[in-house]
Amino acid sequence: xxxxxxxxxxxxxxxxxxxxxxxxxxxxxxxxxxWQKVRRYFFLRESTYDMARRCNIRCExxxxxxxxxxxxxENRDPDAWRKLMRAEKARGVTFVVLAGAEPALAADLxxxxxxxxxxxxxxxxxxxxxxxxxxxRIHISVWGNDATSERVRGAGRMLERxxxxxxxxxxxxxxxxxxxxxxxxxxxxxxxLAGHDAKITFxxxxxxxxxxxxxxxxxxxxxxxxxxxxxxxxxxPDHVLFSNYNAVVHTHRLGLHDLFxxxxxxxxxTRNVGLGRSFRQYRTDLNWDRKAACCVxxxxxxxxxxxxxxxAIVTSKLFRHATDPxxxxxxxxxxxxxxxxxxxxxxxxxxLYTGVTAPPxxxx
Amino acid sequence: xxxxxxxxxxxxxxxxVLIDELKLEDVTPATFDADIDLVDEIGIDSMDLATxxxxxxxxxxxxxxxxxxxxxxxxRKIATYIGERLAS
Numbered sequence: 001x002x003x004x005x006x007x008x009x010x011x012x013x014x015x016x017x018x019x020x021x022x023x024x025x026x027x028x029x030x031x032x033x034x035w036q037k038v039r040r041y042f043f044l045r046e047s048t049y050d051m052a053r054r055c056n057i058r059c060e061x062x063x064x065x066x067x068x069x070x071x072x073x074e075n076r077d078p079d080a081w082r083k084l085m086r087a088e089k090a091r092g093v094t095f096v097v098l099a100g101a102e103p104a105l106a107a108d109l110x111x112x113x114x115x116x117x118x119x120x121x122x123x124x125x126x127x128x129x130x131x132x133x134x135x136x137r138i139h140i141s142v143w144g145n146d147a148t149s150e151r152v153r154g155a156g157r158m159l160e161r162x163x164x165x166x167x168x169x170x171x172x173x174x175x176x177x178x179x180x181x182x183x184x185x186x187x188x189x190x191x192x193l194a195g196h197d198a199k200i201t202f203x204x205x206x207x208x209x210x211x212x213x214x215x216x217x218x219x220x221x222x223x224x225x226x227x228x229x230x231x232x233x234x235x236x237p238d239h240v241l242f243s244n245y246n247a248v249v250h251t252h253r254l255g256l257h258d259l260f261x262x263x264x265x266x267x268x269x270t271r272n273v274g275l276g277r278s279f280r281q282y283r284t285d286l287n288w289d290r291k292a293a294c295c296v297x298x299x300x301x302x303x304x305x306x307x308x309x310x311x312a313i314v315t316s317k318l319f320r321h322a323t324d325p326x327x328x329x330x331x332x333x334x335x336x337x338x339x340x341x342x343x344x345x346x347x348x349x350x351x352l353y354t355g356v357t358a359p360p361x362x363x364x
Numbered sequence: 365x366x367x368x369x370x371x372x373x374x375x376x377x378x379x380x381v382l383i384d385e386l387k388l389e390d391v392t393p394a395t396f397d398a399d400i401d402l403v404d405e406i407g408i409d410s411m412d413l414a415t416x417x418x419x420x421x422x423x424x425x426x427x428x429x430x431x432x433x434x435x436x437x438x439x440r441k442i443a444t445y446i447g448e449r450l451a452s
Contacts, residue, residue: 022418042411273434274410319414
């Protein structure tokens with residue numbers, strides 16, 4: 001399979017000439033099947049939780065160590081966490097994202113969360129194995145090959161150790177974060193991970209507020225990243241959890257907020273429905289601040305192309321993408337990818353749309 | 365197919381779509397409380413509202429504004445919105 005030719009998809013509007021009825025879009029059997037598959041998961045309502053403010057490494061550009069959340073006291077009381085999870089369930093949260101600094105350093109608390117809330121994901125650097133009885137999806141951060149990881153993250157033999165900890169682990173998804181400096185390393189890393197039959201997805205480094213260092217993307221690095229993503233998706237279809245549309249929206253010249261408007265409370269004043277109503281970002285002291293609440297707090301929203309952000313931002317734009325079969329297929333691919341990446345046991349289907357299409361940035 | 369234009373008829377149609385799309389049980393269009401908060405009382409969310417809006421767009425041949433449908437949290441509000449669109 002060859003990667004599609006990349007047209008100029010940096011336009012921000014893509015209005016179809018014909019206004020399709022939703023029913024006519026769904027008349028396509030493949031679209032209908034995928035729609036019925038993904039809509040079963042519309043019940044997912046997430047919040048995120050910082051499990052520890054400690055980390056065993058220190059990465060340049062880490063968003064956790066920006067802003068006030070890094071100074072919140074750690075609540076290590078399992079009973080307090082159990083009580084929180086029960087309260088979260090009562091207010092309708094159905095999916096938890098456990099992060100940190102490094103949540104593996106609070107594995108006992110992760111276990112408590114899992115006992116109360118069975119659906120969720122843990123975002124970890126992968127150097128401390130999370131026990132098998134914590135059945136969440138596990139996202140292992142990869143920022144390049146081992147030489148780059150040692151330079152940027154201060155940790156040696158990182159990929160080797162991550163693979164050792166999560167060899168043949170069905171929970172694990174390796175998340176390769178693209179920076180301008182590591183685009184040329186992604187194929188080498190993907191080959192290694194695919195050789196171990198691991199699943200891989202892609203993320204984009206998104207600058208913390210005030211960061212102006214070399215990890216921040218440029219127009220050229222966005223273009224090169226998109227080409228790399230599309231090529232790897234074509235060459236490793238059984239291991240790369242991604243789609244062409246993922247590549248388009250996450251490498252667009254506009255960040256996700258400018259493309260679609262971020263629905264998290266930090267940028268969304270709406271409180272009556274959706275993430276503006278339900279989402280919270282809890283700090284290690286079990287408090288939360290609506291003004292800061294989003295999936296990667298203290299990230300510069302103008303630069304945000306984060307895979308976690310896209311999972312909510314793009315997915316929530318069902319209405320905007322239901323304009324024509326091509327756009328809707330692309331959106332379904334995106335949602336199918338997001339569910340495979342975040343929900344244990346969800347199997348990704350073949351991508352329905354093999355072209356590249358500009359995001360429907362304008363509301364229909 | 366003739367499209368309902370009177371508010372009472374639109375209310376019934378909106379309730380019917382909600383019941384069908386969200387697989388609501390133990391309720392009919394006639395017994396659906398048009399003023400109940402769909403989010404607080406029934407637990408529907410923004411994706412559900414988007415789906416319902418798309419189906420209603422098809423039926424009435426109107427366009428919902430993307431910024432409006434998240435605020436339409438009762439059957440009556442949705443019906444009034446549709447009525448206004450039809451009138452204009």
